[in-house]
Amino acid sequence: VAAQKCRKRKLNAILNLEEDVCNLQTQKESLKKEHSQCSKLINQIKQKLNNLYHDIFSRLRDDQGRPVNPRQYVIHCSSNGSVFIIPKHLAKSEQKQDNRKEQKQK
Numbered sequence: 001v002a003a004q005k006c007r008k009r010k011l012n013a014i015l016n017l018e019e020d021v022c023n024l025q026t027q028k029e030s031l032k033k034e035h036s037q038c039s040k041l042i043n044q045i046k047q048k049l050n051n052l053y054h055d056i057f058s059r060l061r062d063d064q065g066r067p068v069n070p071r072q073y074v075i076h077c078s079s080n081g082s083v084f085i086i087p088k089h090l091a092k093s094e095q096k097q098d099n100r101k102e103q104k105q106k
Contacts, residue, residue: 056075057070060085068085072088073086074087076091
């Protein structure tokens with residue numbers, strides 16, 4: 001009788017584990033679909049942002065009325081919501097400073 005109960009418990013444990021595996025496989029497939037959808041959405045947002053970036057630069061002019069070169073300037077958004085057009089070399093140095101601040105905070 002004890003051996004029978006032991007075999008029954010073992011069989012129940014195996015059945016529970018098989019059910020857990022099935023549930024995890026279903027969850028994995030669901031997460032794969034969600035990941036794929038998120039990746040597609042991120043790519044769409046990147047494309048929209050890129051289009052917006054090009055649209056903004058196509059409308060910008062310097063003091064003499066010449067188009068602003070997007071290879072030399074970047075759009076910078078400050079923490080207070082202000083938007084600036086700054087030279088790329090300044091943006092890179094500012095990015096390094098921001099990275100240092102983030103590392104210090106960690």
